[in-house]
Every structure is written in structure tokens, then in C-alpha cells.
Amino acid sequence: xxxxxxxxxxxxxxxxxxxxxxxxxxxxxxxxxxxxxxxxxxxxxxxxxxxxxxxxxxxxxxxxxxxxxxxxxxxxxxxxxxxxxxxxxxxxxxxxxxxxxxxxxxxxxxxxxxxxxxxxxxxxxxxxxxxxxxxxxxxxxxxxxxxxxxxxxxxxxxxxxxxxxxxxxxxxxxxxxxxxxxxxxxxxxxxxxxxxxxxxxxxxxxxxxxxxxxxxxxxxxxxxxxxxxxxxxxxxxxxxxxxxxxxxxxxxxxxxxxxxxxxxxxxxxxxxxxxxxxxxxxxxxxxxxxxxxxxxxxxxxxxxxxxxxxxxxxxxxxxxxxxxxxxxxxxxxxxxxxxxxxxxxxxxxxxxxxxxxxxxxxxxxxxxxxxxxxxxxxxxxxxxxxxxxxxxxxxxxxxxxxxxxxxxxxxxxxxxxxxxxxxxxxxxxxxxxxxxxxxxxxxxxxxxxx
Numbered sequence: 181x182x183x184x185x186x187x188x189x190x191x192x193x194x195x196x197x198x199x200x201x202x203x204x205x206x207x208x209x210x211x212x213x214x215x216x217x218x219x220x221x222x223x224x225x226x227x228x229x230x231x232x233x234x235x236x237x238x239x240x241x242x243x244x245x246x247x248x249x250x251x252x253x254x255x256x257x258x259x260x261x262x263x264x265x266x267x268x269x270x271x272x273x274x275x276x277x278x279x280x281x282x283x284x285x286x287x288x289x290x291x292x293x294x295x296x297x298x299x300x301x302x303x304x305x306x307x308x309x310x311x312x313x314x315x316x317x318x319x320x321x322x323x324x325x326x327x328x329x330x331x332x333x334x335x336x337x338x339x340x341x342x343x344x345x346x347x348x349x350x351x352x353x354x355x356x357x358x359x360x361x362x363x364x365x366x367x368x369x370x371x372x373x374x375x376x377x378x379x380x381x382x383x384x385x386x387x388x389x390x391x392x393x394x395x396x397x398x399x400x401x402x403x404x405x406x407x408x409x410x411x412x413x414x415x416x417x418x419x420x421x422x423x424x425x426x427x428x429x430x431x432x433x434x435x436x437x438x439x440x441x442x443x444x445x446x447x448x449x450x451x452x453x454x455x456x457x458x459x460x461x462x463x464x465x466x467x468x469x470x471x472x473x474x475x476x477x478x479x480x481x482x483x484x485x486x487x488x489x490x491x492x493x494x495x496x497x498x499x500x501x502x503x504x505x506x507x508x509x510x511x512x513x514x515x516x517x518x519x520x521x522x523x524x525x526x527x528x529x530x531x532x533x534x535x536x537x538x539x540x541x542x543x544x545x546x547x548x549x550x551x552x553x554x555x556x557x558x559x560x561x562x563x564x565x566x567x568x569x570x571x572x573x574x575x576x577x578x579x580x581x582x583x584x585x586x587x588x589x590x591x592x593x594x595x596x597x598x599x600x601x602x603x604x605x606x607x608x609x610x611x612x613x614x615x616x617x618x619x620x621x622x623x624x625x626x627x628x629x630x
Contacts, residue, residue, distance in 0.1 A: 232268030495599035
């Protein structure tokens with residue numbers, strides 16, 4: 181998998197003769213390689229590299245670009261300005277291999293570049309190799325050493341395997357679909373026809389409703405993306421694919437105000453020492469992990485990109501709909517469109533008015549959650565981290581939908597901004613809400629004398 185992942189390399193070194201064997205090795209393995217001997221002055225760096233370069237999967241970086249300076253000075257006065265000029269904000273995923281066997285130097289480098297996250301794309305991983313070994317014995321062992329180092333790094337290991345699987349799935353999907361377009365003479369017309377119907381099917385709208393080319397393009401790409409999961413399941417990972425430690429060794433670590441906090445299983449640790457149940461630091465660690473989970477849930481369940489009118493969209497209710505009795509003055513009233521996707525497959529004249537269910541957004545609170553326990557209420561969407569929420573701002577929230585309040589809203593009312601679009605729930609969450617609502621509205625109940 182390593183050879184499939186590494187297709188391009190950047191080498192930054194002030195001694196070209198020392199890395200000539202490395203350049204030759206990459207060229208022999210059909211890997212595109214670029215060498216840079218950088219200036220030894222910050223101002224010269226800015227003048228020479230005025231535009232960022234294209235993505236390289238690996239960057240081999242010499243910590244001693246200027247032998248007259250300390251490692252600390254090289255990092256601050258040369259390497260960080262160089263990365264800012266070369267990489268920019270949209271460089272893509274990459275890793276750095278540093279010529280050093282000193283872990284302190286690597287850690288110092290990591291600590292410094294974290295400060296630059298607003299200036300350029302940070303590497304997903306940083307590892308070290310000993311250049312002196314290769315200068316004495318040539319670079320023949322480099323791929324084996326590199327593979328060993330990368331396998332020890334979770335970020336690198338996952339990135340390489342994931343990128344390889346994605347590439348395989350992408351090529352398989354393109355071959356499957358594009359071959360349906362028949363010969364090259366009719367490919368443009370046939371492929372457009374195929375993509376149009378894939379987009380329309382994914383969006384769930386009839387011909388008379390689709391007149392926005394940008395929406396069609398988005399849906400075509402989304403339809404292709406939906407094929408990834410099946411193709412990824414066809415890939416057999418090698419037995420050597422080890423991403424995880426034993427479960428009792430997996431832990432979360434963060435540093436705050438000079439202290440290192442950890443949670444490993446049910447154990448809470450500060451600066452390497454377990455802490456007792458009554459220690460207030462436990463609550464702080466749980467809050468930090470809770471924020472992590474809320475942000476992860478938002479990535480998995482919510483889409484903040486506008487998609488036009490579509491089932492799953494959530495809007496702030498301008499007061500025109502029935503409002504759940506469970507709402508409080510601290511909540512934001514919302515509606516979610518829960519029109520069944522099959523309704524959208526019909527023409528706009530036949531499908532009727534879109535169906536919306538009332539609900540509200542509230543601050544995540546376990547006590548409030550228990551009070552909202554009812555078959556009529558959907559409360560599964562929590563905790564969710566939402567940024568720039570009107571009135572309430574950034575925070576951890578929960579969504580509640582009340583199946584007793586179903587509204588019909590004309591599309592024109594949505595378009596003239598009676599409702600403010602917030603975000604859309606992704607398909608897995610949408611399907612769960614729709615299933616729970618269907619179960620609630622279809623219940624028969626039983627009236628019996630006891």
C-alpha cells in the first residue's frame with residue numbers, strides 16, 4: 181500500500197549531494213520528486229516562493245538548513261516561514277519526514293508549527309529518520325524503514341490505507357459507470373444522460389422541478405459518492421493492517437494550561453498520575469471529551485452546505501407553524517422537512533405541499549433530555565456541536581422534533597425567507613427521524629376498560 185500512496189515527494193535540504201541517492205531512488209520507483217535548496221534568510225524565502233506549490237504526499241525536511249544556527253532557530257527563522265510560503269492554506273493531506281533521530285527535536289517542531297495553523301495546512305503526521313545511516317549505507321533500506329515508522333503512527337497508517345482504498349473505489353466506480361456510456365463517439369451525450377438521471381434519482385425530484393444546473397452537479401457528485409461504501413466493502417485489507425492498540429490501552433490525551441490530561445478506559449490521569457473519583461479534574465476531562473464527541477457527531481450527522489429545497493432541511497420557524505408545547509423561552513423553534521423522498525419523485529403538481537414537523541434546538545442537558553422522554557418526541561440527535569447558531573452562538577446542542585405538530589408549508593414561503601435555513605440532516609439521521617415519525621403516526625392504540 182505504501183508504494184501506491186507515495187506518488188510525489190518534496191525534498192528540502194541544503195546539501196543536494198547528500199540526497200542525490202534519495203532522489204534517484206524515488207525516480208527509479210516512478211515517484212515524482214522535487215528538490216529545493218532554500219534560501220537561508222526569511223526575506224529571501226518570501227521573495228523566491230511567492231506562490232504555494234501543488235500537493236506532495238511526503239516532505240523530507242532537513243532540520244539543519246543552516247549549520248550556523250541552532251535547531252530552535254532553524255525552525256523559527258527558516259522552516260516555518262518556508263512552509264508558510266510553499267504550502268499555503270489548501271495544500272491537502274501530507275506528512276513530513278524529518279532527518280533526525282532526536283525525538284525532542286521532533287516534538288519541538290510539532291509544538292511550534294501548531295502555532296501556524298491559520299497560515300498553512302499542517303501535516304497530518306511528523307516522523308523522523310536518521311540520515312547518517314543512509315549516507316553510510318545508501319538509501320536501499322529507506323522504504324522498509326519508512327514503512328515501519330509509518331505503521332507505528334496512527335495518523336500516517338490510517339491516511340495511507342484510507343487513501344489507497346479510496347483510490348481503488350474511485351477507479352472501480354468510474355470504470356463501471358463510464359463504460360455504460362458505450363463508445364467514445366457518443367460518450368459526451370450518453371454520459372450526460374446517465375449523470376442527469378443519477379442526479380435526479382439522488383435528489384428525488386421530477387423533471388419539471390429541476391432547473392438549477394449547480395444543484396444537478398452537486399447531486400451527481402453525491403450519487404457517485406454514495407457508491408463508495410459498496411466498493412470499499414469489496415476491498416480485502418492485508419492482515420498487517422493494524423490501526424489499534426489493545427482496547428485497554430486506547431486513550432485520549434490533551435494539554436491545557438501546562439497540564440497533560442488523559443482518559444484511558446475508566447481511568448483518569450493528570451501528568452501521568454491517576455486521580456481519585458472526587459477530583460474536579462475528572463469533570464473537566466469528561467467535558468473535553470464530550471466536546472470532542474459533539475463535534476464528531478456534527479460531522480457525521482449534519483450538513484451545513486445549502487442544497488436548495490430538499491427533505492431533511494432544517495429552518496428556524498418564523499412563528500407561522502404550530503409550536504411544540506415542550507419548547508421554552510431559551511430554545512430556538514425550528515421545522516424540519518420530512519416529506520417522504522418518494523413524494524419528490526412525482527411532478528410538482530401531483531406531490532402536494534411539503535410536510536414539515538415542528539421542533540426546537542436547545543442547549544444539551546441530560547436533565548432536560550429525561551423530561552422529553554415520549555413516543556411523540558424525537559430526541560436522538562445529541563450531543564451536536566453547532567457554530568454561529570443565531571442568538572445562541574457556538575455550543576453543544578440537542579435537537580427535538582415533536583411528531584404531534586405536522587405542518588404544510590408552500591415552497592414559496594420558504595423561498596421568500598419566512599424561514600431561515602440552518603443546515604440539513606444527513607441521510608442516516610433523516611431516515612431514522614422519518615422511520616420514528618412513521619411508527620408514531622401509524623400507531624393504532626387500544627381503548628380498553630380495566
